[in-house]
Amino acid sequence: MNTNLQTPIDYLKGVGPNRASLLRSELGIHTYQDLINLFPNRYIDKTQYYKINQLQRNSADVQITGEITNLKEAGEGRGKRLVATFKDDTGIIELVWFRGHKWIRDSIKFGKTYVIFGKINWFNGVFSMPHPEMELLEEHEKNLRSAMQPIYPSTEKLANKGISNRVLNKIMQQLFLETKGRFEETLSENLLSDLKLISKSKALFNIHFPENQELLSLAQFRLKFEELFYIQLQLIIKNLIHKSKIKGYNFEHVGHYFNTFYQEHLPFDLTNAQKRVLREIRADLGSNAQMNRLLQGDVGSGKTIVALMSMLMALDNDFQACLMAPTEILSVQHYHGLVELCNELNIRMELLTGSTKTSQRRKIHEALENGDLDILIGTHALLEDKVKFKNLGLAVIDEQHRFGVAQRSKLWHKNTSPPHILIMTATPIPRTLAMSVYGDLDVSVIDELPPGRKNIKTVHRYDKNRLKVFRFIRDEIAKGRQIYIVYPLIQESETMDYKDLMDGYESIVREFPLPDYQISIVHGKMKPADKDFEMQRFVKGETQIMVATTVIEVGVNVPNASVMIIESAERFGLSQLHQLRGRVGRGAEQSYCILMTSHKLSEDSKTRLQTMVSTNDGFEIAEVDLRLRGPGDLMGTQQSGVLNLKIADVIKDKDILQLARHYAKIILKTDPSLSLPEHKVLRYTYGQLTKYKNIWNYIS
Numbered sequence: 001m002n003t004n005l006q007t008p009i010d011y012l013k014g015v016g017p018n019r020a021s022l023l024r025s026e027l028g029i030h031t032y033q034d035l036i037n038l039f040p041n042r043y044i045d046k047t048q049y050y051k052i053n054q055l056q057r058n059s060a061d062v063q064i065t066g067e068i069t070n071l072k073e074a075g076e077g078r079g080k081r082l083v084a085t086f087k088d089d090t091g092i093i094e095l096v097w098f099r100g101h102k103w104i105r106d107s108i109k110f111g112k113t114y115v116i117f118g119k120i121n122w123f124n125g126v127f128s129m130p131h132p133e134m135e136l137l138e139e140h141e142k143n144l145r146s147a148m149q150p151i152y153p154s155t156e157k158l159a160n161k162g163i164s165n166r167v168l169n170k171i172m173q174q175l176f177l178e179t180k181g182r183f184e185e186t187l188s189e190n191l192l193s194d195l196k197l198i199s200k201s202k203a204l205f206n207i208h209f210p211e212n213q214e215l216l217s218l219a220q221f222r223l224k225f226e227e228l229f230y231i232q233l234q235l236i237i238k239n240l241i242h243k244s245k246i247k248g249y250n251f252e253h254v255g256h257y258f259n260t261f262y263q264e265h266l267p268f269d270l271t272n273a274q275k276r277v278l279r280e281i282r283a284d285l286g287s288n289a290q291m292n293r294l295l296q297g298d299v300g301s302g303k304t305i306v307a308l309m310s311m312l313m314a315l316d317n318d319f320q321a322c323l324m325a326p327t328e329i330l331s332v333q334h335y336h337g338l339v340e341l342c343n344e345l346n347i348r349m350e351l352l353t354g355s356t357k358t359s360q361r362r363k364i365h366e367a368l369e370n371g372d373l374d375i376l377i378g379t380h381a382l383l384e385d386k387v388k389f390k391n392l393g394l395a396v397i398d399e400q401h402r403f404g405v406a407q408r409s410k411l412w413h414k415n416t417s418p419p420h421i422l423i424m425t426a427t428p429i430p431r432t433l434a435m436s437v438y439g440d441l442d443v444s445v446i447d448e449l450p451p452g453r454k455n456i457k458t459v460h461r462y463d464k465n466r467l468k469v470f471r472f473i474r475d476e477i478a479k480g481r482q483i484y485i486v487y488p489l490i491q492e493s494e495t496m497d498y499k500d501l502m503d504g505y506e507s508i509v510r511e512f513p514l515p516d517y518q519i520s521i522v523h524g525k526m527k528p529a530d531k532d533f534e535m536q537r538f539v540k541g542e543t544q545i546m547v548a549t550t551v552i553e554v555g556v557n558v559p560n561a562s563v564m565i566i567e568s569a570e571r572f573g574l575s576q577l578h579q580l581r582g583r584v585g586r587g588a589e590q591s592y593c594i595l596m597t598s599h600k601l602s603e604d605s606k607t608r609l610q611t612m613v614s615t616n617d618g619f620e621i622a623e624v625d626l627r628l629r630g631p632g633d634l635m636g637t638q639q640s641g642v643l644n645l646k647i648a649d650v651i652k653d654k655d656i657l658q659l660a661r662h663y664a665k666i667i668l669k670t671d672p673s674l675s676l677p678e679h680k681v682l683r684y685t686y687g688q689l690t691k692y693k694n695i696w697n698y699i700s
């Protein structure tokens, strides 16, 4: 009979209550199944030996053969330790044990060759290895199943508490002994043969005890594929259920508003990418299912017009629409922009934000409920319970990563049936990542900039070159252009940052005095109305310089602004720098971005700055950002658990992810409920995974 993998880990021979509780608390391992899925995060070559004269300070994972020539107790009280002299033909080091050394002292055999393994310290001119793993050479050779010794995650922490890597290895061996190394297959025959995957049992054996490099690679591939495959299966199934269960409003036709706007008022030709995305949206809106679509487009790619035209489709079908933006400035700007675009269309549009006066607010609420309002634009003020629509057909959310998923779902309950949802984001997420993170959303990408855009010239300048930069600003202003100067104010409450901003502002006012120069300033401590006033002065061209914090980071659109100066640029993340740079280059003029920094730069900062200087491509920048910061960080806390994978890495293994998605899609296309006999194993495993929630406890 097969061993039940749900058996608590306490029952495994050699584990015992102490180790079991450590495994539970430190590694979240409760059952045999959890243990088998604790995959090594690297392997070291156990046939490689160091000589003592090759050691470096802080060398890790060092393996040496030699003899113990001397053993003594040293220190007192807590510092009491056992010190052995270990010698090979090139030198000596010390082996040190602080605790539990009685057993060691009694078991050491002088004159025998040992293999020791561990991390090297350098102290008082002597190399030492604390708490080495030790084995007699003759046993080591007998035990050596493979040249590659697996190293499990977090073992350093556990080692101090009595579960060293070697102990984990032994426990794993015991598990294979008890289960006879036979594990149920979890992928279908077809997948195994199509992709030439090795069996589950063989993969698990080789991931823990690799027979050779080739089998290790095959094991890794199979297990990564499996992990990603089941996640994709789950995401796609969720999406299918969503589509079949949640009925959306059917926008049957494209009518007067859309056509008139398209034929008479559209100020430019749409790019092919915009047209393609509009077709995708159109198909969703007429499909009877509720749309849940993510619209990705680099800064300045023209998402707003797509949002507007989608809203016009709602209006054409007698529905209302709303657009929610993350900041007051942005919603005000969207409002003004859309009012202008829709000038002659006779559309009833209003703006609702935190600073809308109560009387006006009341009017808006009423009009919205009576159906006297077509489009409502605003901040999260839109989510308040008092805001009730007569018939909201489409909600556009700009910059979703600032809104939580919970907020998204709040919009759903504004109607008896959920409205269609279009989420716009300018944070380019590599497609592969979008697939695994937003797998429950359909994704559209505007991957083309409007014609005539020139690349923004980006340079990095040190503070000491500031005078030259000022000269450049003067020249640009003389040509009629406008300038942004941005200061880091990551936390609006940070007094230091605020002081930097004000000092900077004062020095700019000195450098660019009235009446020749007019300067605006916008920061988070200002009242919304003041911010808006200053912003509008800049938009209208009344001021030439805008000194600001990152409040202008997203979406602000002033096509005449052609220079973006970012102060202390090393303090910004890559995607933030890219967003800020996206504020210029929106008109026909050549635009510039100047990254100002001091001389002291970390390696990461240098990479960020170099990336900015070398490319304008948001997707390329996002890839570098991911490499530097890791995906969890990029997505923000609300999604951080999503990428908690056991073996695969959505960035490094993006090809496998793509493959997994491809197969998950074609399987579900022919058999959405996985009920065909050949999919029995998939259906069963899928059920198990959902039941025990071990790899996707993050999916709600």
Ligand SMILES: Nc1ncnc2c1ncn2[C@@H]1O[C@H](COP(=O)(O)OP(=O)(O)OP(=O)(O)O)[C@@H](O)[C@H]1O
Pocket: 268, 269, 270, 271, 274, 297, 298, 299, 300, 301, 302, 303, 304, 305, 425, 426, 450, 451, 554, 555, 556, 557, 559, 582, 586
């Ligand atoms: N097809 C087009 N041809 C020419 N100009 C366009 C086109 N589409 C949009 N634009 C213009 O490009 C500018 C940027 O568009 P928009 O503000 O919609 O970009 P965005 O994708 O929302 O960028 P961001 O995320 O930076 O706000 C606007 O001035 C807009 O009028």
